Amino acid sequence: MTGFDAAKVDAEFFPGGTRRSLVVVNIGKPGPDAWRGRLPRLDYAQVFTTL
Secondary structure, eight states, rough: OOOOOOOHHHHHHHHHHHOOOOOOOSSSSSOOOOOOOOOOOOOHHHHOOOO
């Protein structure tokens, strides 16, 4: 997971300062309504510019 506050995670789980967090990985089972339909994809011309 990106966008987490690494300093707060380190303070909570590694208070000695000998280790640092790199990433956060969610582990568990999704809830019953966790899945959504896929959003439409952008057209090629909306994303790329050919030079």
